[in-house]
Amino acid sequence: MKRIADSTVRRLSAYLRFLEDFEARGLLTISSQELAKRGGTTSAQVRKDLSFFGSFGKRGLGYSVPELAGRLRQILGLLREWRVIIVGAGKIGAALARHHGFRQRGFVIIAAYDNDPGIVGTDLEGVVVRDIAHLERDVHRDHPDIAVLAVPEEHAQRVADRVVRTGIKAILNFAPTQIQVPADITVKTVNMAMELEGLSFALTNRD
Amino acid sequence: MKRIADSTVRRLSAYLRFLEDFEARGLLTISSQELAKRGGTTSAQVRKDLSFFGSFGKRGLGYSVPELAGRLRQILGLLREWRVIIVGAGKIGAALARHHGFRQRGFVIIAAYDNDPGIVGTDLEGVVVRDIAHLERDVHRDHPDIAVLAVPEEHAQRVADRVVRTGIKAILNFAPTQIQVPADITVKTVNMAMELEGLSFALTNRD
Numbered sequence: 001m002k003r004i005a006d007s008t009v010r011r012l013s014a015y016l017r018f019l020e021d022f023e024a025r026g027l028l029t030i031s032s033q034e035l036a037k038r039g040g041t042t043s044a045q046v047r048k049d050l051s052f053f054g055s056f057g058k059r060g061l062g063y064s065v066p067e068l069a070g071r072l073r074q075i076l077g078l079l080r081e082w083r084v085i086i087v088g089a090g091k092i093g094a095a096l097a098r099h100h101g102f103r104q105r106g107f108v109i110i111a112a113y114d115n116d117p118g119i120v121g122t123d124l125e126g127v128v129v130r131d132i133a134h135l136e137r138d139v140h141r142d143h144p145d146i147a148v149l150a151v152p153e154e155h156a157q158r159v160a161d162r163v164v165r166t167g168i169k170a171i172l173n174f175a176p177t178q179i180q181v182p183a184d185i186t187v188k189t190v191n192m193a194m195e196l197e198g199l200s201f202a203l204t205n206r207d
Numbered sequence: 208m209k210r211i212a213d214s215t216v217r218r219l220s221a222y223l224r225f226l227e228d229f230e231a232r233g234l235l236t237i238s239s240q241e242l243a244k245r246g247g248t249t250s251a252q253v254r255k256d257l258s259f260f261g262s263f264g265k266r267g268l269g270y271s272v273p274e275l276a277g278r279l280r281q282i283l284g285l286l287r288e289w290r291v292i293i294v295g296a297g298k299i300g301a302a303l304a305r306h307h308g309f310r311q312r313g314f315v316i317i318a319a320y321d322n323d324p325g326i327v328g329t330d331l332e333g334v335v336v337r338d339i340a341h342l343e344r345d346v347h348r349d350h351p352d353i354a355v356l357a358v359p360e361e362h363a364q365r366v367a368d369r370v371v372r373t374g375i376k377a378i379l380n381f382a383p384t385q386i387q388v389p390a391d392i393t394v395k396t397v398n399m400a401m402e403l404e405g406l407s408f409a410l411t412n413r414d
Contacts, residue, residue: 004408004412006405008303009404009405009408010401011292011403013400013401013404014385017383017384033322034213038385039385040385042366069230070240074403074412075408076407076411077404077407077408077412078404078407078409078413080401081363082406082410083342084403091305091306092306094302095298095299095301095302096399098298099298099299099399101383101400102399102403105400105404106256106407107400107407109401119327124378127332137396145286145410146406146407146410149241151310153394157371159401169410169413170406170407170409170410171210171406172399172402172403172406173297178221178245178246179246185414186405186406186410188402188403188405188406190233190397190399190402192306192309193308193309193312193314193380194218194220194221195379195395195397196289196291196309196314196353196395197216197220197283197284197285197312197313198213198216198217198393198395199289199379199393199395200214200283200284200285200313200314200353200377200391201211201219201282201283201284203284203289203352203376203377203393204282204283204284204379205211205284206376206391
């Protein structure tokens, strides 16, 4: 498949949310204009984004809401469960483990890991914190698909290297640093400090 | 000033981190090639990003690390303190309030707010949760610069509207939904579910 830009994938996720909202309200069809308006984009962009994945909608009739929602779930890989581990069960890692919203979308947190003996063994609303010493053994047995890294900055690269060596191909990185991984690993980064700096830049450079 | 793309601002934040790392190691000068290599970009991109803000570096000598770091802090608005409130003190909001890393970069969390009587009054390692009923009165008195929204999806727009009416101009949104705000408000969104979907897309569409 043609390489799809991250920004396109993000818009597909957003379109799916709007479609689910329309589904909940019982709407059966939607125009590219309506989708565009909700997403703060143009109908040409909506049609272009969807055209990567084949032909949708009927001229003048718009898109079928359930059909397009189903197709987007398929495209985004949301018709199956993904097994997720959280590496680092400090404040942020523990909050993520306790968050139940991910499961609704098919992301099941199967375990959390930490190296702190005071945290290992605790139960985060059903997710037990395991000793990180067992990471490799457990991954070999449990086959998680995605690792969420929530470790301090100074450990991030070393822990990422360990995760990569286990064969996990997808990482969501919450450590406030860029991690280096081989080309076949997909990394998404959530960097809250950087987002705050984006805001301070905007506040500082207002006209 | 010319409008600077978000992606440029993110790279400036990244360059500053690398420079701080070089400073800590006692390095005094750095080439655009070295900065580019650390940031996974090109030296032409580094020079272009910095050129928006005037002239830096000497041909053949590279950039002075402390000078460029200082200039980036100035550009990013990091030479002052920013007062931050957290609206929504559930799992994610509480974890953010307890996170001490933001203060180091000048983002001081002055209060958290919630509407749950069971949470109001609790102390999140020095940040007391206040009743959201007092939001408007407190903002008028305390003048926070930035509001972090960590409320459930279904309340996000209504709470964002309240925050905007208080006069706060910058919002970091953790609610898994797009919020609509007037053009003079800057919003950054951290959407963990969407990042996970980006990973499931990548895992599903691997060659």
